[in-house]
Amino acid sequence: MSTKPGTVQYHRDESRPNALRIGVHLYAWLVADLLDRLKPNWMGYSSADPDDLEQRTYARMGTSEVSTTLERFDEGFSIQSRMADALRSGIDLSTAPELLADYACERTNDLHDSIRYAGTFIRDTQGLEKVSEMDVVRLIYSTDPMKGIEELRGFKAPITRAMIQRWDDWPEQIRLAGDPVEAFRSLATFEASFEEFEAKVRELARAVEEEIQLRMDIARGK
Structure with missing residues (x-):
């Protein structure tokens, strides 16, 4: 396989510092607003x-x-x-849309990495010539565990290419927001539509990692 086990977790860990920076910016802004209002x-x-x-x-x-x-x-x-x-005076709210956009972008990049990781494993283990992103998406939503990738290519999954492209484009919409609150609302809307699919992809990636680890253990005689 071209993708090493642990790559998915690496990208997820890499996004945490940016997420923390975003949280600090928003928390400081909310505290200042609260002090003014109360x-x-x-x-x-x-x-x-x-x-x-x-x-x-x-x-x-x-x-x-x-x-x-x-x-x-x-x-x-x-x-x-x-x-x-x-x-x-100690916070720079002008960077909030940029930070939120970067965070959303890392989330979508992580999603594609996870799909590619699972697809590479499936391709190699099943001896297929190619496994596309939509092949993996259909597999995630399939209710028939006996069907293979090729058999599922006629199945219509609830997640479409257009939806994935819309999520890919969303960070730019956040980046162009006029103020931090608008950017945060845009991120919240993004997450509401994205998180369920993201969780399913992560679950599949974890299952692939566990399967790879099991095969390595068997090969070592454990």
Whole structure:
């Protein structure tokens, strides 16, 4: 086989750092938005030095600039907005659509790698000249385990070439989104239509890996 066992897992592991970066960007944006929208409707008092408390609060925000233009009472009610501003200054929301698009692209690339991996194994073990992506798709959705690849070529699977192409094109749609929220909504729509098929492909790829490992163990006399 031209594809080594573990290739599928490698690509999946490679996508995790980007997924984490996306999560951090979105989480920071949501926290800043929440701080702006939710205003405190109560006050608390402490025996601690108020100047010290204020300075430590601003230090946690990453700034040493304490407002001197407002009375302390007013400052207590505006500090959340200042926290939100401080948080936004540390994130680059302009990259969110790009990161989300890259993540979706890696997901679709991973899908094609998994299909190709399974198809190569089936081709080699069954002595076939060629196994296409749609051959693998039909096999995934076949309800007759006794039928081979060639017998299934007349079977209409619920996943079509057009649907796969639409998923392949989706990252560019996310990349061109006007703002982070629009990009995230586009990704959510993509995942809603894509995840079920993705899970089935991954399941097949895992089954192929397990079969390869079993054959290797048998060959070694285990």
